[in-house]
Amino acid sequence: MIQRRKTRVVDVGGVSIGGHNPVSVQTMTKTHTEDVDATVRQIRELEALGCRIIRVAVPTIIAAQCLGAIKKQIHIPLVADIHFGHHLALEAIAQGVDKIRINPGNMKDRNKVEEVVKAAKDKGIPIRIGVNSGSVRAEGDDREELPQVMVKTVLKYCEHFESLGFRDIILSLKASDIPSTLDAYRSIATQCDYPLHLGVTAAGPPSLATIKSAIGIGTLLSEGIGDTLRVSYTGASELEVKAGYEILEALGFYKRGGTELISCPTCGRCEIDLVKIVEQITQRLPKDKKHLQIAIMGCVVNGPGEAREVDIGIAGGKGFGFLFKKGEKVRKIPEDRMVEELLEEIARMT
Ligand code: SF4
Numbered sequence: 001m002i003q004r005r006k007t008r009v010v011d012v013g014g015v016s017i018g019g020h021n022p023v024s025v026q027t028m029t030k031t032h033t034e035d036v037d038a039t040v041r042q043i044r045e046l047e048a049l050g051c052r053i054i055r056v057a058v059p060t061i062i063a064a065q066c067l068g069a070i071k072k073q074i075h076i077p078l079v080a081d082i083h084f085g086h087h088l089a090l091e092a093i094a095q096g097v098d099k100i101r102i103n104p105g106n107m108k109d110r111n112k113v114e115e116v117v118k119a120a121k122d123k124g125i126p127i128r129i130g131v132n133s134g135s136v137r138a139e140g141d142d143r144e145e146l147p148q149v150m151v152k153t154v155l156k157y158c159e160h161f162e163s164l165g166f167r168d169i170i171l172s173l174k175a176s177d178i179p180s181t182l183d184a185y186r187s188i189a190t191q192c193d194y195p196l197h198l199g200v201t202a203a204g205p206p207s208l209a210t211i212k213s214a215i216g217i218g219t220l221l222s223e224g225i226g227d228t229l230r231v232s233y234t235g236a237s238e239l240e241v242k243a244g245y246e247i248l249e250a251l252g253f254y255k256r257g258g259t260e261l262i263s264c265p266t267c268g269r270c271e272i273d274l275v276k277i278v279e280q281i282t283q284r285l286p287k288d289k290k291h292l293q294i295a296i297m298g299c300v301v302n303g304p305g306e307a308r309e310v311d312i313g314i315a316g317g318k319g320f321g322f323l324f325k326k327g328e329k330v331r332k333i334p335e336d337r338m339v340e341e342l343l344e345e346i347a348r349m350t
Contacts, residue, residue, distance in 0.1 A: 002251065004224045007195045010126045010170050013077025013098030015052050017170055017227045018195030023253050024228045025244035026053035026197075027237045028081065033063035033070070040073045042237065047076050049241045053228065055079040055101060064091035071096055079128070086112035093119045099170075101128040103135055104157045117166050126168035129157045132201045133175035146175060147183035154188060169194045170228070174201035178216045185220050195227035196220075206235045210243055218247050259285045259346070262295040262306060262313075270298035272316040272335045280339045290350050294342075295324075304329070312345055314338060325349075 007018035015024055027046060031038040033056045043054050058064050058080045071078045079099040080092035083106045092100055093116075100120060104113045120127050136149050150173045161169055171194050173184035181200050189196065200216040203209035213231040220226045231243040248254035263278045264270075278296050285294075295313030297303030307313025307324035314321040314333070321338055323330045325345065333341050 002222060002224050002253075005189055005196075005226075006193065007227060008167070008193050010168055010195050012053055012079070012126060012170075015077050017197075021227070023221065023226060023248055024052040025050060025241055025248065026055065026079075026228055026230050027051055027240045027244070028055040028057070028230065028232075030237055033057055034060065034066055036066050036069050036073075039066075039070055043070070043074045043076070046237055046241055047074065049238055050245060051076060051237075051241045053077045053079060053099075055081050055230075057081050058088050058092055059083075061085075061088060061091060064088045064095065067092055067095035067097050071098075086116050089116040090119055093123050093125065096123075097125065099126045099128060101130045103130055103132070104160070105131070105135060105153065110160075113160070114164060117161055117164050120168070121164070121166050124168075126170060127161070127166070128170040128172060128197055129154055129161070130172040130174070130197070131157075132172075133177075133180060134201070146180045147173075147187060150175070150180075150184045151187045151191070155191060158192060158194065167194075170197050171195075172197040172199060174199045176200065176202040178212060178219075181216045182219055185225055186223070189225045196225060198226040198229040199232055201232060203232050204234055206233045206239055206243075209233045209235075213243060214247055214250070218251060221247070221251050221253065255291055257291055258287050259292045259294055259350070261285070262293065262297075262310060264297045264302060264306075266298045269301060270316060271318040272298065272321060272338070274298045274316060277314075277335075277338055281342060284339075284343055286347065286350050292346065292350055294346065296342075312342070312349060314342060 009019040010017045029039050029042050031042050033039055054076055077098035080097045081101045082089045086107050089100050107113050131150050131154050175181040198217045198220055200212045203212045217229050229244055231240040233240050266274045293310035295306040295310045297306050298316045303315025307315045308327045313324045319335050321333050323333055
């Protein structure tokens with residue numbers, strides 16, 4: 001059982017982050033925020049996939065002025081991602097967003113940061129202080145000490161916010177390499193009680209970013225660190241949400257409805273066409289039904305063990321397989337009937 005780090009709870013438009021609340025999956029839109037229709041359309045698609053919080057880029061005052069119209073048409077909390085212009089943050093807050101994300105280092109003037117913090121405080125909305133490795137490096141710090149520099153920078157911002165009586169803070173310290181990301185989050189986790197937003201920044205295209213995110217975000221979560229997450233892909237936001245849930249599911253933080261398939265990689269001992277069987281089953285598995293674990297295993301080495309552990313499973317033999325249900329061996333099925341009979345049994349159980 002993973003013991004989560006104790007944090008204060010921060011409310012983001014009705015989604016509680018930190019404490020014992022579930023780790024929430026969030027993402028960012030990839031539309032131009034000024035295109036309200038396209039942005040709303042994308043957010044609604046992401047809502048349907050289980051995205052709990054949505055962030056949009058606010059690079060211009062027009063984008064900031066569109067936030068109210070976007071918020072009215074969506075059902076999940078809206079976060080404004082602001083860099084450089086404190087006037088953008090003030091407008092976003094006035095438009096009624098549920099949180100803003102800033103890197104105070106981008107707003108060179110301390111007074112301007114204070115104006116933003118005061119406006120957020122007046123509206124009762126939280127701020128994520130998001131420091132990425134790129135912004136810290138740009139300030140000329142030594143690469144060797146990147147995690148420490150990130151942590152020191154974030155703690156300095158926290159102190160500033162706290163001096164203004166503001167503690168509705170969520171933190172992120174994303175680096176594009178895993179060791180720095182892990183070091184930075186592990187270190188900050190011991191030095192404050194603010195909830196942490198996890199991510200590996202600029203992680204690359206989905207094939208690479210999935211691995212980096214699974215290792216980076218997954219390692220931290222397995223240590224009890226992290227309260228909300230965003231997988232970042234050079235690719236569709238929909239895939240980011242799905243990957244976020246897959247990480248949570250792999251760690252047992254989330255159980256989706258529908259079926260979960262366990263299948264072996266096959267090897268020289270396999271005497272059925274397992275790859276084809278798994279492909280056919282995957283395509284026809286019922287969706288949105290009761291949670292069911294299914295194992296499809298190639299041979300008697302690990303097959304019976306895995307098949308017995310799950311709700312329903314097959315352990316392959318030479319041109320046939322044994323069907324297991326709820327830990328019991330039920331019958332022998334020839335290979336050419338395996339897909340149909342397994343699907344019929346699954347349909348009866350869901
Ligand atoms: S279950 Fe059997 S076929 Fe599948 S990988 Fe293991 S040993 Fe190979």
